[in-house]
Amino acid sequence: MVDVGALVAELGDDVVVTDAERTEKYRWDRANDPDAGVPLAVVRARSTEDVQTAVRFAAAHGLPVVPRGAGSGLSGGASAVDGCLVISTERMTGIEIDPVTRTAVVQPGLMNAQVKAAAAEHDLWYPPDPSSYEICSIGGNIATNAGGLCCVKYGVTTDYVLGMTVVLADGTAVQLGGARLKDVAGLSLTKLFVGSEGTLGVITEVVLRLVPKQRPPATLVATFPTLDSATAAVLAISSRLRPSMLEFMDGPTIRAVEDMTHMGLDREAAAMLVIQSDEPAGHAATECELIEGLCEENGASEVFRTDDPDEGEAFVVARRNAIPAVERTGTLLLEDVGVPLPQLGTLVDGIADISAKREVTIAVIAHAGDGNTHPLIVFDPADTDMAERAQTAYGEVMELAMSLGGTITGEHGVGRLKRPWLGDYLGPDVLALNQRIKDALDPQGILNPGAVF
Amino acid sequence: MVDVGALVAELGDDVVVTDAERTEKYRWDRANDPDAGVPLAVVRARSTEDVQTAVRFAAAHGLPVVPRGAGSGLSGGASAVDGCLVISTERMTGIEIDPVTRTAVVQPGLMNAQVKAAAAEHDLWYPPDPSSYEICSIGGNIATNAGGLCCVKYGVTTDYVLGMTVVLADGTAVQLGGARLKDVAGLSLTKLFVGSEGTLGVITEVVLRLVPKQRPPATLVATFPTLDSATAAVLAISSRLRPSMLEFMDGPTIRAVEDMTHMGLDREAAAMLVIQSDEPAGHAATECELIEGLCEENGASEVFRTDDPDEGEAFVVARRNAIPAVERTGTLLLEDVGVPLPQLGTLVDGIADISAKREVTIAVIAHAGDGNTHPLIVFDPADTDMAERAQTAYGEVMELAMSLGGTITGEHGVGRLKRPWLGDYLGPDVLALNQRIKDALDPQGILNPGAVF
Numbered sequence: 001m002v003d004v005g006a007l008v009a010e011l012g013d014d015v016v017v018t019d020a021e022r023t024e025k026y027r028w029d030r031a032n033d034p035d036a037g038v039p040l041a042v043v044r045a046r047s048t049e050d051v052q053t054a055v056r057f058a059a060a061h062g063l064p065v066v067p068r069g070a071g072s073g074l075s076g077g078a079s080a081v082d083g084c085l086v087i088s089t090e091r092m093t094g095i096e097i098d099p100v101t102r103t104a105v106v107q108p109g110l111m112n113a114q115v116k117a118a119a120a121e122h123d124l125w126y127p128p129d130p131s132s133y134e135i136c137s138i139g140g141n142i143a144t145n146a147g148g149l150c151c152v153k154y155g156v157t158t159d160y161v162l163g164m165t166v167v168l169a170d171g172t173a174v175q176l177g178g179a180r181l182k183d184v185a186g187l188s189l190t191k192l193f194v195g196s197e198g199t200l201g202v203i204t205e206v207v208l209r210l211v212p213k214q215r216p217p218a219t220l221v222a223t224f225p226t227l228d229s230a231t232a233a234v235l236a237i238s239s240r241l242r243p244s245m246l247e248f249m250d251g252p253t254i255r256a257v258e259d260m261t262h263m264g265l266d267r268e269a270a271a272m273l274v275i276q277s278d279e280p281a282g283h284a285a286t287e288c289e290l291i292e293g294l295c296e297e298n299g300a301s302e303v304f305r306t307d308d309p310d311e312g313e314a315f316v317v318a319r320r321n322a323i324p325a326v327e328r329t330g331t332l333l334l335e336d337v338g339v340p341l342p343q344l345g346t347l348v349d350g351i352a353d354i355s356a357k358r359e360v361t362i363a364v365i366a367h368a369g370d371g372n373t374h375p376l377i378v379f380d381p382a383d384t385d386m387a388e389r390a391q392t393a394y395g396e397v398m399e400l401a402m403s404l405g406g407t408i409t410g411e412h413g414v415g416r417l418k419r420p421w422l423g424d425y426l427g428p429d430v431l432a433l434n435q436r437i438k439d440a441l442d443p444q445g446i447l448n449p450g451a452v453f
Numbered sequence: 454m455v456d457v458g459a460l461v462a463e464l465g466d467d468v469v470v471t472d473a474e475r476t477e478k479y480r481w482d483r484a485n486d487p488d489a490g491v492p493l494a495v496v497r498a499r500s501t502e503d504v505q506t507a508v509r510f511a512a513a514h515g516l517p518v519v520p521r522g523a524g525s526g527l528s529g530g531a532s533a534v535d536g537c538l539v540i541s542t543e544r545m546t547g548i549e550i551d552p553v554t555r556t557a558v559v560q561p562g563l564m565n566a567q568v569k570a571a572a573a574e575h576d577l578w579y580p581p582d583p584s585s586y587e588i589c590s591i592g593g594n595i596a597t598n599a600g601g602l603c604c605v606k607y608g609v610t611t612d613y614v615l616g617m618t619v620v621l622a623d624g625t626a627v628q629l630g631g632a633r634l635k636d637v638a639g640l641s642l643t644k645l646f647v648g649s650e651g652t653l654g655v656i657t658e659v660v661l662r663l664v665p666k667q668r669p670p671a672t673l674v675a676t677f678p679t680l681d682s683a684t685a686a687v688l689a690i691s692s693r694l695r696p697s698m699l700e701f702m703d704g705p706t707i708r709a710v711e712d713m714t715h716m717g718l719d720r721e722a723a724a725m726l727v728i729q730s731d732e733p734a735g736h737a738a739t740e741c742e743l744i745e746g747l748c749e750e751n752g753a754s755e756v757f758r759t760d761d762p763d764e765g766e767a768f769v770v771a772r773r774n775a776i777p778a779v780e781r782t783g784t785l786l787l788e789d790v791g792v793p794l795p796q797l798g799t800l801v802d803g804i805a806d807i808s809a810k811r812e813v814t815i816a817v818i819a820h821a822g823d824g825n826t827h828p829l830i831v832f833d834p835a836d837t838d839m840a841e842r843a844q845t846a847y848g849e850v851m852e853l854a855m856s857l858g859g860t861i862t863g864e865h866g867v868g869r870l871k872r873p874w875l876g877d878y879l880g881p882d883v884l885a886l887n888q889r890i891k892d893a894l895d896p897q898g899i900l901n902p903g904a905v906f
Contacts, residue, residue, distance in 0.1 A: 101794050187891075195641045235553060437640060
């Protein structure tokens with residue numbers, strides 16, 4: 001075993017934690033990977049320099065490095081590896097906002113919600129909004145190219161990343177891009193690091209593009225008697241209009257949320273859509289009226305509309321709480337498959353078939369407007385047969401998505417849990433292309449080994 | 454010299470052109486690089502397979518490959534290299550639009566304007582709009598991550614590229630991404646190829662994201678007695694509002710455009726701004742009123758507003774014609790430097806100083822809202838002393854931009870003309886990082902040698 005004494009001596013025992021009791025909580029992210037390893041030490045970096053020191057030490061001793069934000073990942077990308085250095089960015093939480101260039105320079109440990117709050121002080125907005133935005137770090141968002149609810153209109157994380165500081169596998173820190181909307185000097189390295197899940201470098205600072213604050217949205221909630229009527233409505237809306245949110249919950253999800261919130265959701269509904277428009281005053285109401293018509297044409301059993309942002313937000317919160325609500329009913333395997341929108345109905349029906357065949361509940365929530373679904377496979381880990389069936393269903397859902405021209409992960413990342421399916425999804429040539437870049441940037445293979453690659 | 458007979462035999466002499474008279478026009482792009490070489494042959498590819506065949510031939514014989522779209526590049530990225538295969542995509546002009554997923558699958562030889570027109574048939578819009586949009590190919594746009602006038606509100610080319618087919622240096626064709634807004638399975642390779650200027654592969658098909666058609670814009674034109682008053686107005690507008698276009702022309706440009714168009718522009722003005730708002734009806738007029746106020750507060754000598762899109766378009770056309778108009782006054786060295794917006798005034802003033810010092814006219818146009826300027830250095834190539842002074846000024850403008858935290862190229866690309874400055878701009882570590890990726894993907898160095906790297 002490598003002696004980390006020299007690293008402790010250099011950075012101090014407040015930064016380099018080796019006590020097993022204190023490092024325990026850094027072993028898992030929210031994917032609860034049962035195979036998570038035991039780190040040699042956790043480096044609670046305060047700065048880019050601390051990260052450089054830690055990576056140099058790891059490179060010198062051939063230690064695996066697992067970068068870690070808030071540990072809210074759902075694909076096991078931040079699971080520890082035996083004998084690794086976990087580099088946690090939790091203490092790096094600085095932010096500076098320039099309202100003139102509409103940019104923010106942010107350290108990776110800040111929560112997404114804190115970035116939004118800091119931008120809001122200048123009447124600005126950082127759009128990307130994973131459901132976990134209050135507990136996920138901006139660094140993790142960028143490492144996974146996180147999505148969220150607003151993506152249907154406002155795009156994903158990479159669309160808002162203009163630059164970054166990243167520590168490479170040999171400890172060199174480089175600055176890529178900057179506070180400029182246009183910059184084509186050299187390869188688009190900033191965009192390459194977005195979504196690289198800690199396998200190419202450790203991101204220690206980012207420059208984000210902000211936009212003017214979002215207008216108060218109008219909200220529409222519609223319930224449907226069948227899955228097909230709901231997915232048909234999604235397609236009808238998406239081909240004509242451009243809502244700022246278009247979310248889907250199926251019956252099991254609705255009932256789990258209602259059990260938790262008692263807000264009066266319709267327990268009999270097969271599906272519910274939560275839709276928002278943030279067009280300027282007057283135009284938002286018009287858009288919602290058109291959406292109401294499309295929901296009714298497609299067989300909605302009930303439609304509720306409100307221009308009151310707070311009243312609307314209650315339904316969005318219900319949607320955001322879907323994962324914790326379903327989690328109350330059992331242990332979850334969280335899926336994240338996406339398909340081209342016209343295949344959404346086929347995907348949702350196929351998931352219901354898998355659920356019936358494997359005799360496990362699969363509650364489906366979806367960022368329906370962009371075809372990204374989160375089937376939540378519920379199982380009891382004490383029931384080994386059921387746990388196996390859940391695992392089988394997990395793979396079958398990905399295979400179904402691929403057969404429909406879809407992806408195995410829309411926004412959570414490959415991490416360690418989805419790696420076995422990546423080769424099938426990408427095919428050998430694209431996988432090899434990924435590997436060539438990985439090998440070029442991390443020849444020792446010390447950066448987040450086991451994740452993605 | 455390599456005998457291309459086998460390639461002609463395989464693809465036909467209609468595809469593989471070797472006749473010097475016919476290959477002559479493929480030597481230059483619009484940068485008119487005096488060092489452009491003479492190609493061995495031009496491959497007028499009809500398909501991805503043709504490109505693969507050509508690249509395999511080049512790889513087998515160690516021939517340089519210069520990918521070429523419409524040849525409208527301004528940095529010499531498509532200048533031929535002695536003994537190369539030029540691979541022209543001019544015959545690959547297919548397009549398919551899916552209005553439900555709001556995506557287009559496009560071959561690279563189609564003009565940007567044709568992509569826009571095809572999208573418009575479905576009430577959809579492909580925003581990126583280089584001034585040359587009628588004569589530049591979509592493949593070239595993607596290879597350079599092209600910008601344009603609408604970027605200030607709608608972002609740059611990469612923000613609209615969801616996937617592509619690309620032929621790698623060994624002739625393998627890979628499909629990256631696809632018609633999905635969210636896909637994080639594997640590295641963000643699609644985004645890496647955007648802006649890679651033909652140095653990593655030859656793009657043979659792209660999947661583009663479209664958005665609902667733009668609303669008819671309201672237009673405002675303001676003239677200013679000094680450069681400082683105009684750049685101060687830009688800053689005031691940008692920090693409060695979000696126009697869909699915010700363009701700048703200086704005095705020499707205004708006069709050149711007026712000489713060409715006789716549309717009645719103010720020859721005495723030191724600067725002119727052309728600004729549009731595409732907010733929904735009513736809101737656009739309000740935004741333009743606010744902008745008028747900010748222009749007047751900052752010393753505008755005259756402001757003209759119109760809600761008539763055709764009347765507004767006349768001024769936009771005037772702006773788009775600025776380069777050809779200034780080109781009538783002499784040979785141009787086209788600059789493309791960008792700075793963080795608060796530095797715009799300092800940059801414009803500094804360019805005026807360089808112009809005075811080097812005794813060459815530098816007409817400045819700018820996508821002012823995103824800090825991207827195009828100083829047009831005018832010289833007479835027959836006057837060797839002047840040509841040298843122009844070349845000196847060309848470098849000094851880039852050095853000035855760098856000193857202000859800016860970039861040497863915002864949207865045109867590095868190509869061959871700006872390569873001498875790339876190392877200074879990126880610094881040794883980032884340059885080395887670029888080179889590692891280049892070497893990993895093109896170990897023989899056959900793809901567009903001399904461009905960028």
